[in-house]
Amino acid sequence: MTGTVLGAPDMTRALTRIAHEILERNEGHESLVILGIPTRGVPLAHRLATRIADVEPGFDADANCGALDITMYRDDLHRQPTRAIGETTLPDAGIDGATIVLVDDVFHTGRTIRAALDAIKDLGRPRAVQLAVLVDRGHRELPIRADFVGKNLPTAKTERVDVHLEEIDGVDEVLISGTGSKGATSQDSSSPSPVSEAGA
């Protein structure tokens, strides 16, 4: 199976739904902080925050949205070439007592989220942490689940899922490539262009 799984309109609908679900679950926007995980979680977090502010004008989208870099908390640093460290930006008020919604593009093994939880622990003590992802492709390696999912996408381990976003890649789309039988070769042939941390 190769091709586009989500187009721009699908993505818009999914994010709008998630924004409503976040408000519904938390009974409003009180002390809500939306944190994106670089690279592509950050623009997604901004989009979610903007949609939440559309629904509830009392929510300040710019002040309550940020980025959480998890590079220095990864458990696979020694297995990969050195990674560049991304930026962490938090609301001025900090995250103590806040309800954090972590945002990432692809939810895969759960290791990224584990690292994010460790990073949050060092930054403060939020009241609760929830997880919103655009695509859940399965293959969890840790007991971690998402609270808000844009699309459940059953995949083979050898397939790869790439999320492209307008802000970074110039287009909104979710692509799946490679197959179970010849996954290795098609992974090698995939271009070195924008690649999400689908496997991490």
Place this chain on the structure above:
Amino acid sequence: MRHLLDTDTLAREDAIRILDTAGQMAATQEREMRKLPTLRGRTVVNLFFEDSTRTRISFEAAAKRLSADVINFSAKGSSLSKGESLKDTALTLQAMGADAVVVRHWASGAAHRLAHSGWMHGHVLNAGDGTHQHPTQALLDAFTMRRHLVGGGKDPAATGKALEGLTFAIVGDILHSRVAGSNIPLLRTLGANVVVVAPPTLLPYGMAQRSDIAVHHTLDEAIEAHDLDGIMMLRVQRERMTGGGSGFFPSPEEYTRLFGLDGERLRRMPDHAIILHPGPMNRGLEISAEAADHPRSVIVEQVSNGVAVRMAALYLLLAGEEAPE
């Protein structure tokens, strides 16, 4: 990057990568919780054959903030003072499982020897070798310059940028200074113009003939000739002035008169120019108290930036997968 030995061989992209990483490290140091788990289980040995407090403490703080284990090994009161060779020390460190060795040595080239002799597999960071190089000092100077003179507005750390077109004066004992030895090549790599100010006796052989460096023999002349964006005062190393033939300059008073930075000279420099000093300062000799404590002095900031830059160097050398030899 496997070792950090000098700035001559440091590629521009690697230098900028270290500065950018240092920017992120500095941001983590403003938090309440400053310790990161990144280098947990790694061992960093501080191997100091020469007295140093600030550099050793800075490296120690950097390694500890990244959760590495730190072993301090200094010449005084150890086997090093009993005449053990560098080779045997290296073999000992290898046997103890040092992942990185931060080495300060009185002999130029000691760090290079340690890195390339095959005695040990760890990463080597040069923390000053003789009169040769002190790369992390040059990197923290460049980081400080970039923050003040390039960054601003939305991006105070000036991520990804170099020091293109800026002009810096380095004043003092260029001949013996490993700080100058590292700063001159790094500033050139990053696109800055370098002005060197020193008495002829304290210039390395051949420097006056170099076409890419402006050389002046009094500070007034240099301030007159260039619009300086920053000035770096080097410490007059009294311990090096007295050895051998001595007499590199007639008297401390004359040195101060011709090369010392005071308020009056400061006012003749552009208003935005910053003052750097690698420390420890000889107040009243190479720098007056007025200049040292001036609002444009970034000397204290250099110290805190030093920790961030050394965290970045340790991260970039130690965090990734081990590249095959």
